[in-house]
Amino acid sequence: MNLDDPRHPWTxxxxxxxxxxxxxxxxxxxxxxxxxxxxxxGRKPGALVERLALRALGLACLLAVLSAASxxxxxxxxxxxxxxxxxxxxxxxxLLGD
Amino acid sequence: MPDDEVPPFDLAGCLDxxxxxxxxxxxxxxxHLYPLVIRIVRSHxxxxxPEEDLAQEVFMxxxxxxxxxQGAVPFPHWVSRIAVTTCIDHLRAQKRRPxxxxxxxxxxxxxxxxxxxTNENDVPANDAIAAHEIVHKLLAQLNAEDQMVIRMLDLxxxxxxxxxxxxxxxxxxxxxxxxxxxxxxxxxFKEIQRKERT
Numbered sequence: 001m002n003l004d005d006p007r008h009p010w011t012x013x014x015x016x017x018x019x020x021x022x023x024x025x026x027x028x029x030x031x032x033x034x035x036x037x038x039x040x041x042g043r044k045p046g047a048l049v050e051r052l053a054l055r056a057l058g059l060a061c062l063l064a065v066l067s068a069a070s071x072x073x074x075x076x077x078x079x080x081x082x083x084x085x086x087x088x089x090x091x092x093x094x095l096l097g098d
Numbered sequence: 099m100p101d102d103e104v105p106p107f108d109l110a111g112c113l114d115x116x117x118x119x120x121x122x123x124x125x126x127x128x129x130h131l132y133p134l135v136i137r138i139v140r141s142h143x144x145x146x147x148p149e150e151d152l153a154q155e156v157f158m159x160x161x162x163x164x165x166x167x168q169g170a171v172p173f174p175h176w177v178s179r180i181a182v183t184t185c186i187d188h189l190r191a192q193k194r195r196p197x198x199x200x201x202x203x204x205x206x207x208x209x210x211x212x213x214x215x216t217n218e219n220d221v222p223a224n225d226a227i228a229a230h231e232i233v234h235k236l237l238a239q240l241n242a243e244d245q246m247v248i249r250m251l252d253l254x255x256x257x258x259x260x261x262x263x264x265x266x267x268x269x270x271x272x273x274x275x276x277x278x279x280x281x282x283x284x285x286x287f288k289e290i291q292r293k294e295r296t
Contacts, residue, residue: 016221
């Protein structure tokens, strides 16, 4: 029997299914349109915080680079005679002597 | 004009407002189109996808693509097409198709299916919901595109031209998909008959 045949189980099932009435609400849920329009126009509540946080991160990186550059000479001197200077001030070395 | 008569919705004005990023116009547009979108979403809803999430996705696409709308078709048709293609995308994403088993049917659904398989009577009006459930479970055996075509043809009784307008597929492709889907359904019915109700 062909699927288009009115006696075919499929045809009778679909005819029955068509008569089922969907009585669910079709209006938009409360707040749906407001949430969507806010999303669509990109005015998310966290957007400002996110933007500021990114700027703060950029500023922090810049400050770190500047501070490393301005203290470069000190760091370099420290690395040259570092071990001897440290040993002079080390209380363990002072107590135990050479 | 009587006081309680609702004025017709000014769609063109509303669209102009949305293009100017007027949130009130956007809200009005969503409220106006929600019944249309939710009907499409409900009739093609994939398993385990909340209808509100799918409706939200449809509206987000509508807002994003609004600049592409040229007015060649009425705006609700354009939105319907977005809704249909979004549903197809979700149906496609669900690659696993659960096997159709008598054991997964409710008692009433099994009785209705048993009745249509063994006699030639129409489904009684009080079993319409069960018939609806069975049809959806049978359709879930088909791939996304075939499901869409058969649902529109046999449940919504749309014409090939209407389906073409909604999906963007050409008419020969729709006919071919319908033919292939019917053949699969025919095979499925034979299998159901063979397994029989235990």
